[in-house]
Amino acid sequence: AQSVSQHNHHVILSEAASLELGCNYSYGGTVNLFWYVQYPGQHLQLLLKYFSGDPLVKGIKGFEAEFIKSKFSFNLRKPSVQWSDTAEYFCAVTTGSSNTGKLIFGQGTTLQVKP
Amino acid sequence: EAQVTQNPRYLITVTGKKLTVTCSQNMNHEYMSWYRQDPGLGLRQIYYSMNVEVTDKGDVPEGYKVSRKEKRNFPLILESPSPNQTSLYFCASGKRYQETQYFGPGTRLLVL
Numbered sequence: 001a002q003s004v005s006q007h008n009h010h011v012i013l014s015e016a017a018s019l020e021l022g023c024n025y026s027y028g029g030t031v032n033l034f035w036y037v038q039y040p041g042q043h044l045q046l047l048l049k050y051f052s053g054d055p056l057v058k059g060i061k062g063f064e065a066e067f068i069k070s071k072f073s074f075n076l077r078k079p080s081v082q083w084s085d086t087a088e089y090f091c092a093v094t095t096g097s098s099n100t101g102k103l104i105f106g107q108g109t110t111l112q113v114k115p
Numbered sequence: 116e117a118q119v120t121q122n123p124r125y126l127i128t129v130t131g132k133k134l135t136v137t138c139s140q141n142m143n144h145e146y147m148s149w150y151r152q153d154p155g156l157g158l159r160q161i162y163y164s165m166n167v168e169v170t171d172k173g174d175v176p177e178g179y180k181v182s183r184k185e186k187r188n189f190p191l192i193l194e195s196p197s198p199n200q201t202s203l204y205f206c207a208s209g210k211r212y213q214e215t216q217y218f219g220p221g222t223r224l225l226v227l
Contacts, residue, residue, distance in 0.1 A: 004157075032213060032214075034215070036218075042220070043205065043218045043219060043220040043221050044158075044205065044218040045218075046215060046217070049215055090157060090158070092158075094212075094213050099212075100160070100163055100171065100173065100212065101146050101148065101163060101165070101209065101211075101212025101213055101214075101216075102148070102160045102163065102173060102174070103148075103150075103158070103160070103207075103216060105150075105157035105158040105159075106157055107155055107156065107157045108157055
């Protein structure tokens with residue numbers, strides 16, 4: 001079955017530290033890739049997405065992600081985190097074989113940024 | 116403002132008492148979907164709809180019903196809620212399936 005794996009469940013960083021959150025998916029065909037963020041008590045918001053083209057994707061709030069097809073990965077990065085980045089981050093995928101439009105989510109990574 | 120709205124945002128109910136969670140979008144999206152979010156499991160799809168009058172089961176449809184009589188609305192119905200349906204529910208919509216989905220604010224449900 002298709003799945004998405006996020007390696008880090010809980011990450012604690014100090015402000016200004018660099019961030020990289022891992023995401024791997026298990027599907028060999030065409031994929032659309034997403035990172036969503038959920039701030040405490042809020043709904044999921046789209047951070048960035050990749051459908052095709054340049055594998056380095058820039059999103060909102062200084063986040064970026066790189067699609068590496070050979071590694072089935074779509075890692076999220078930010079050079080310098082802020083306290084306001086404290087949130088839960090979800091990687092998600094839709095696959096070319098899907099006729100349901102279903103987003104397959106990873107388990108999520110909780111990021112805590114210490115001021 | 117383009118958005119997906121859900122009501123209610125919080126609900127406490129008892130086992131067996133039928134309830135409906137409403138979902139509405141104002142973006143003229145064809146695709147709508149319901150997910151539930153549980154700790155350690157991420158989000159899982161309950162039901163989806165490709166367009167008006169076209170609905171189908173997702174990964175965890177047991178105990179839920181949906182309808183899509185109008186393009187903008189996609190209510191989630193729990194005919195006889197049980198405690199294992201205690202969860203955080205999100206409605207989402209997208210222009211078409213496979214495209215970006217935009218999420219509502221969530222409905223936190225507690226079934227006693």
